[in-house]
Amino acid sequence: MAREPELAARQAHRAEIRSRWLLSAPALIIIFVAAVGPLFVMLAYSVMVRGDYGDVRFGEFSSEGWFNVFFQRDIFDDTITYADAHLSIFWRSIRLSLITTVSTLILGFPTAYFIATRPRHTREVWVFLITIPFWTNLLIRTFAMQEVIRNEGVVNTLLQALGVIDQPIQILYTDWAILFGMVYVYLPLMVLPLYASMERLDFRLVEAGYDLYAGRFAVLRRIILPLVKPGLVAGSILVFIPSLGAYVTPRVLGGGKNMMLGNLIELQFGAGRNWPLGAALSITLMVIVMVALLFYVRNASRSGATGHG
Amino acid sequence: MARYFDVKRQTGFATIAIVTFVLLYLPIAILVIYAFNEGESLANWEGFSLRWFVAAANNDAVKQAAWRSLVIAAFAATFATIAATMAALATTRTRRYRGLTFKYAMINQPLMVPEIVTAVALLIVFSQVKVWTGYSGLGYLILAHTAFCIPFAYLPVRARLENMDLALESAAADLYATPWKTFRRITLPLLQPGIVAGFMLAFVISLDDVVITEFVKSGGQDTLPTYMLGQLRRVITPEVNAIATLFLALSVLIVTAFFFINRQKA
Amino acid sequence: MPEPLRVNERRVAVEARNISKVFGTGEHALRALDDVSVGIAENEFFTLLGPSGCGKTTLLRLIAGFEFPTSGAILLGGEDIATLPPYKRPVNTVFQSYALFPHLTVAQNVSFGLEMLGKPRGEIEARVAEMLKLMRMEQLANRRTDQISGGQAQRVALARALAPAPKVLLLDEPLSALDYKLRKEMQLELKRMQAETGITFIFVTHDQEEALTMSDRVAVMSAGKILQVGSPRDIYDRPAERFVADFIGETNYLAGTVQGVDGGRAEVLLKTGGRISASYSEGMTPSGEVTLVVRPEHARAVEGAADLSGAVEDIVYFGTDTHIHTRLDDGSAFTVRQQNSRNAVLPFARGDRIGIVVGDDAAQVLRD
Ligand SMILES: Nc1ncnc2c1ncn2[C@@H]1O[C@H](COP(=O)(O)OP(=O)(O)OP(=O)(O)O)[C@@H](O)[C@H]1O
Numbered sequence: 001m002a003r004e005p006e007l008a009a010r011q012a013h014r015a016e017i018r019s020r021w022l023l024s025a026p027a028l029i030i031i032f033v034a035a036v037g038p039l040f041v042m043l044a045y046s047v048m049v050r051g052d053y054g055d056v057r058f059g060e061f062s063s064e065g066w067f068n069v070f071f072q073r074d075i076f077d078d079t080i081t082y083a084d085a086h087l088s089i090f091w092r093s094i095r096l097s098l099i100t101t102v103s104t105l106i107l108g109f110p111t112a113y114f115i116a117t118r119p120r121h122t123r124e125v126w127v128f129l130i131t132i133p134f135w136t137n138l139l140i141r142t143f144a145m146q147e148v149i150r151n152e153g154v155v156n157t158l159l160q161a162l163g164v165i166d167q168p169i170q171i172l173y174t175d176w177a178i179l180f181g182m183v184y185v186y187l188p189l190m191v192l193p194l195y196a197s198m199e200r201l202d203f204r205l206v207e208a209g210y211d212l213y214a215g216r217f218a219v220l221r222r223i224i225l226p227l228v229k230p231g232l233v234a235g236s237i238l239v240f241i242p243s244l245g246a247y248v249t250p251r252v253l254g255g256g257k258n259m260m261l262g263n264l265i266e267l268q269f270g271a272g273r274n275w276p277l278g279a280a281l282s283i284t285l286m287v288i289v290m291v292a293l294l295f296y297v298r299n300a301s302r303s304g305a306t307g308h309g
Numbered sequence: 310m311a312r313y314f315d316v317k318r319q320t321g322f323a324t325i326a327i328v329t330f331v332l333l334y335l336p337i338a339i340l341v342i343y344a345f346n347e348g349e350s351l352a353n354w355e356g357f358s359l360r361w362f363v364a365a366a367n368n369d370a371v372k373q374a375a376w377r378s379l380v381i382a383a384f385a386a387t388f389a390t391i392a393a394t395m396a397a398l399a400t401t402r403t404r405r406y407r408g409l410t411f412k413y414a415m416i417n418q419p420l421m422v423p424e425i426v427t428a429v430a431l432l433i434v435f436s437q438v439k440v441w442t443g444y445s446g447l448g449y450l451i452l453a454h455t456a457f458c459i460p461f462a463y464l465p466v467r468a469r470l471e472n473m474d475l476a477l478e479s480a481a482a483d484l485y486a487t488p489w490k491t492f493r494r495i496t497l498p499l500l501q502p503g504i505v506a507g508f509m510l511a512f513v514i515s516l517d518d519v520v521i522t523e524f525v526k527s528g529g530q531d532t533l534p535t536y537m538l539g540q541l542r543r544v545i546t547p548e549v550n551a552i553a554t555l556f557l558a559l560s561v562l563i564v565t566a567f568f569f570i571n572r573q574k575a
Numbered sequence: 576m577p578e579p580l581r582v583n584e585r586r587v588a589v590e591a592r593n594i595s596k597v598f599g600t601g602e603h604a605l606r607a608l609d610d611v612s613v614g615i616a617e618n619e620f621f622t623l624l625g626p627s628g629c630g631k632t633t634l635l636r637l638i639a640g641f642e643f644p645t646s647g648a649i650l651l652g653g654e655d656i657a658t659l660p661p662y663k664r665p666v667n668t669v670f671q672s673y674a675l676f677p678h679l680t681v682a683q684n685v686s687f688g689l690e691m692l693g694k695p696r697g698e699i700e701a702r703v704a705e706m707l708k709l710m711r712m713e714q715l716a717n718r719r720t721d722q723i724s725g726g727q728a729q730r731v732a733l734a735r736a737l738a739p740a741p742k743v744l745l746l747d748e749p750l751s752a753l754d755y756k757l758r759k760e761m762q763l764e765l766k767r768m769q770a771e772t773g774i775t776f777i778f779v780t781h782d783q784e785e786a787l788t789m790s791d792r793v794a795v796m797s798a799g800k801i802l803q804v805g806s807p808r809d810i811y812d813r814p815a816e817r818f819v820a821d822f823i824g825e826t827n828y829l830a831g832t833v834q835g836v837d838g839g840r841a842e843v844l845l846k847t848g849g850r851i852s853a854s855y856s857e858g859m860t861p862s863g864e865v866t867l868v869v870r871p872e873h874a875r876a877v878e879g880a881a882d883l884s885g886a887v888e889d890i891v892y893f894g895t896d897t898h899i900h901t902r903l904d905d906g907s908a909f910t911v912r913q914q915n916s917r918n919a920v921l922p923f924a925r926g927d928r929i930g931i932v933v934g935d936d937a938a939q940v941l942r943d
């Protein structure tokens with residue numbers, strides 16, 4: 001009789017775990033079918049022989065897809081060289097994403113700080129003003145940027161009217177355009193996490209800093225910056241990752257020539273008709289993103305371990 | 310005039326912040342203004358007119374795309390919210406159990422993979438499935454949208470659940486409510502703001518999607534964003550601005566509603 | 576049929592029989608309750624008193640049905656209910672955080688349990704009105720529960736738990752969130768409520784004063800065990816163990832050796848010299864070296880020789896009384912608490928040697 005309650009408890013526990021699996025089943029199945037599973041299929045595609053009109057030849061395996069990510073074979077003499085075109089797109093994607101991240105940080109940090117130091121009731125309004133662009137369509141915002149930097153757009157018209165230039169500067173369809181566009185569309189992603197950590201900033205610590213003879217810059221660098229580091233890392237990751245995989249912005253603002261990884265991938269599934277290569281490129285992109293995320297997780301757990309005083 | 314020392318001040322920060330806000334809103338403002346341009350061009354202002362709104366409203370392709378967007382968003386957001394709410398109930402307020410980390414990772418997976426990667430992976434799978442089944446309806450889009458909406462719907466429901474006082478459900482059980490009645494009468498009503506917020510987030514996210522839709526859709530299945538993406542390749546008239554403006558208004562409306570619902574519960 | 580269990584000639588409402596509760600497994604296992612047995616009589620105001628983490632809440636949760644015991648049985652009116660879910664137990668709880676449903680009004684909160692029991696509409700309404708009247712909260716019936724004060728929330732929680740007329744009411748530190756004045760008021764209110772309804776109250780607190788003033792009986796708990804159960808007087812005047820003596824009030828300890836036992840009293844030869852007679856609790860036979868406890872106010876400081884003698888180390892004035900800290904001849908400390916009066920001045924000062932009279936029946940032998 002003494003064991004009876006324990007048995008009941010164990011049964012109840014097991015029933016609870018079972019119902020928890022049942023409850024999460026729909027979400028898990030949907031995500032498996034329409035997000036995770038296809039990634040595995042894609043992995044398989046990356047090691048198959050390309051079909052003549054796109055697709056692959058099932059069951060025929062080849063390392064050509066992966067080979068083509070980094071190398072190219074000359075059609076005539078079979079010499080192997082680096083796939084410069086791909087590598088330069090990789091490099092451009094990474095470079096543009098890094099510059100985007102730093103730029104959003106330069107604009108976003110003071111902005112988040114500004115919002116966090118407003119009186120409580122007006123703060124909400126400022127946050128709201130950041131949230132609106134965050135939730136409005138990325139394509140529309142890219143399109144808006146296009147209108148601004150076009151040769152006949154506001155920037156050029158204004159500069160011409162002021163006599164600074166007499167020919168419009170070609171911004172659209174350059175790397176600058178992609179950069180402006182990405183900074184513009186991803187800026188809220190930097191401000192929001194930064195603000196979240198600054199809002200919790202205890203300004204008595206700042207006062208303590210001034211009390212101990214720190215100047216404004218010293219307070220910023222030695223007190224504020226370390227305390228909001230989690231937000232800073234989160235914001236950087238949130239900007240860097242979508243920048244790296246950006247597709248719409250470079251397509252609209254970069255034109256056909258200035259491709260980023262996203263566009264290179266698309267090309268393989270469209271005109272390029274090289275699905276194995278496209279799959280291999282996608283997986284490469286995903287791996288870079290995973291590395292960035294891992295860096296974030298390590299950083300987050302470390303700053304979590306040091307804790308808040 | 311002497312200025313008192315302000316602890317919170319950092320030199321130049323306010324200026325940069327104002328510049329940032331101007332930069333954020335200026336392009337959108339210009340886009341909206343030119344939607345009301347009388348002329349065909351996006352360069353010269355030729356007077357105020359609503360003609361492009363009228364043109365957009367009479368454009369069957371636009372109307373169909375808009376309707377399709379709404380249908381997909383409504384289905385995807387509904388399915389995602391139901392699945393996410395169930396998942397949130399299954400993954401919160403519990404001791405760690407085997408598989409919990411796996412569930413978190415699965416539910417948040419769509420947030421961690423670049424959209425273009427998911428998009429081409431779905432293209433690969435669905436193009437094959439379309440061949441096998443012969444079905445090429447909106448189901449694929451709804452399924453794909455549901456998947457990437459789940460983490461967004463999950464977030465507010467989970468937050469709400471984690472802030473909910475566990476004692477409330479204990480209290481209901483103590484007052485003779487069976488588990489089902491406790492759920493119906495206590496848990497669900499308390500969860501409602503989170504569910505509404507989750508639905509709205511999912512709806513907006515689905516409505517805004519370009520990349521996955523672009524790769525999953527079959528011929529003639531343009532949504533408003535993919536329709537606009539197609540238009541941007543051509544000579545653009547202010548009609549695109551008009552469509553974008555309407556779209557923008559809808560988003561702002563939903564976000565504002567979301568903002569106020571969220572504020573109410575706090 | 577076995578005779579129903581009785582406590583002090585009253586029928587037992589709740590009984591815990593050899594209850595153990597272990598949380599976790601392996602090296603993380605934590606024994607929150609360790610072989611606890613206790614019977615609580617019908618219509619009793621019973622208090623669980625103990626330091627934080629001693630298992631008070633756990634015992635309540637076992638009785639309410641939110642946890643299952645690892646072993647042992649919980650009996651309600653003689654029936655084992657250990658495996659019954661909470662919603663099938665005629666037991667209601669007043670939660671420490673009140674746990675009022677924030678989306679329901681005051682009246683809806685109070686009627687919740689009755690609705691769940693499927694009571695007819697009319698009966699529910701009448702009962703809710705009655706409860707609100709009892710709590711003097713009729714005007715607040717339609718308020719949302721986040722628009723009432725802490726004291727009012729407390730009363731709603733009480734009304735809600737009492738409305739279904741449970742056999743037993745469990746109260747987990749219901750007053751700890753209230754300020755001092757409101758707490759005093761609610762203590763009286765609770766006593767009144769208990770007397771009027773005749774429901775068994777099991778009350779948890781770690782405030783010793785609250786326990787002593789409100790309860791019919793008190794159980795002192797420590798580290799998952801019940802150390803002593805008795806009336807407040809018993810617990811205070813005759814603590815059975817050092818922990819109980821320490822936890823409630825202030826205490827002096829005297830070391831000594833038992834010389835003989837006679838008629839419920841032990842003759843003890845003190846280490847400081849001198850003999851006193853001390854009581855001891857039922858079921859023990861003191862012998863050999865023992866420790867005695869004497870409450871500070873049960874001793875008196877006098878000039879000249881007495882039961883004990885020592886040097887005054889400090890005299891601290893407290894308004895109503897004065898504490899005289901002394902060092903006895905064997906080096907142990909002893910404190911005497913003496914009432915003040917307007918004109919009486921203590922006839923000694925720091926450093927003086929004094930005698931200490933231990934009153935009749937003031938010393939108690941501790942179980943070791
Ligand atoms: N669900 C649980 N899982 C693991 N350990 C628990 C759980 N509930 C209680 N404990 C542990 O059991 C012990 C007794 O806890 P309990 O809450 O009963 O103490 P308490 O006497 O009510 O204390 P307090 O006065 O602080 O409320 C504590 O050490 C606690 O940490």
Ligand SMILES: [Mg+2]
Nearest residue numbers: 631632633747
């Ligand atoms: Mg407790």
